[in-house]
Amino acid sequence: MALLNRYLILFVLSVATAAGVSATPSAPRTFSVLAGAAGDWAKLDYARSPSAIIPLVLGRQVRSPEQTAASGETWEVGRAIIDPITGIPARKIVARTTWPQGVRTALFVLVPKLAPDAEGLEFDVLASDDSPTAFPPETLRVINATPANLAGRIGAEQVSLPPGVSRTFATTAFLAPDEDHDPGMPVGLAVHMPAGWVALYDAPLSVSPNTRVLVIVLPPKNAGSTRIQVRAVHQTLPPPVTGVPLVSNR
Known part of the structure; x- marks a missing residue:
């Protein structure tokens, strides 16, 4: 009976340890943005959540301050505009890419397109692993x-x-x-x-x-x-x- 109790205790401890590890939150994903060339960088923003729109302050050859990224596979940049039909403030997506797989710290370089594409996107995006290890x-x-x-x-x-x-x-x-x-x-x-x-x-x-x-x-x-x-x-x-x-x- 003592031996059985011992194995039962060890089993409970192992389950509790595994649960603790799985419940430990991973480090948040972060990113910086770099303006690749001269362009219209005014009123750009990033949606950390539907209720948290973070302005992106960009300049040529200057990285933006590091930001915490939202979850999901898609990374987007928006621009605050005035809707030409309704006349009320709106938000337009001007850059979009896929978050690089397995990366926790990313750098996104925005390169202005010569003209917006069929989706209305104004920038190409090049993504890379920006961690000090990579x-x-x-x-x-x-x-x-x-x-x-x-x-x-x-x-x-x-x-x-x-x-x-x-x-x-x-x-x-x-x-x-x-x-x-x-x-x-x-x-x-x-x-x-x-x-x-x-x-x-x-x-x-x-x-x-x-x-x-x-x-x-x-x-x-x-x-x-x-x-x-x-x-x-x-x-x-x-x-x-x-x-x-x-x-x-x-």
């Missing part, structure tokens, strides 16, 4: 928002970059013993045009310690133009926590 400090990532394949050099690597989000590349800036005389990491990007290869970016890129760099390649902003834009966005992350002080109960 995009760590002292690395570089390229977001190719054009429909073209790019070629070039990042550091010592020859690279080919299809449309979308690239892998991360380790930077070579500020490595001892050259911290005071850092020449920067070579970065060169080119695209193949009908007349041949055209250089888009060719310059040394200095990356400060604990900083990561997002290089965004944007399509022409005017119809008929062939001018592709390149932006380098630097972000310095907070220093990692190296230890937790011990607290004595005595």
Whole structure:
């Protein structure tokens, strides 16, 4: 009987532990938004819930403050408008994408379309995992928002970059013993045009310690133009926590 009671107690404890683990809430999903180019960024917002509409304050080459995301697979951006028929305030969806699978911290880059599409969407959206694990400090990532394949050099690597989000590349800036005389990491990007290869970016890129760099390649902003834009966005992350002080109960 004692042995039976012992196994019964162990079973109850295991069930209680499992229930406690399953009841533990997971960390909320968060996101930031980056305006890829010049555009109409006024009165954009995000619906955390039907009753919580959060304004998005965007600027070129500046990430928005981090926001808590709503549940669900779809991520949308709205704009406050005046309904042309009723004359009353309304909200129009201007950007939409699927939340990247398995990602808890996302970055969404908004790229203005030349004209709204059939759904009335005004922006293309490129999503990526923005966690420090997937995009760590002292690395570089390229977001190719054009429909073209790019070629070039990042550091010592020859690279080919299809449309979308690239892998991360380790930077070579500020490595001892050259911290005071850092020449920067070579970065060169080119695209193949009908007349041949055209250089888009060719310059040394200095990356400060604990900083990561997002290089965004944007399509022409005017119809008929062939001018592709390149932006380098630097972000310095907070220093990692190296230890937790011990607290004595005595």
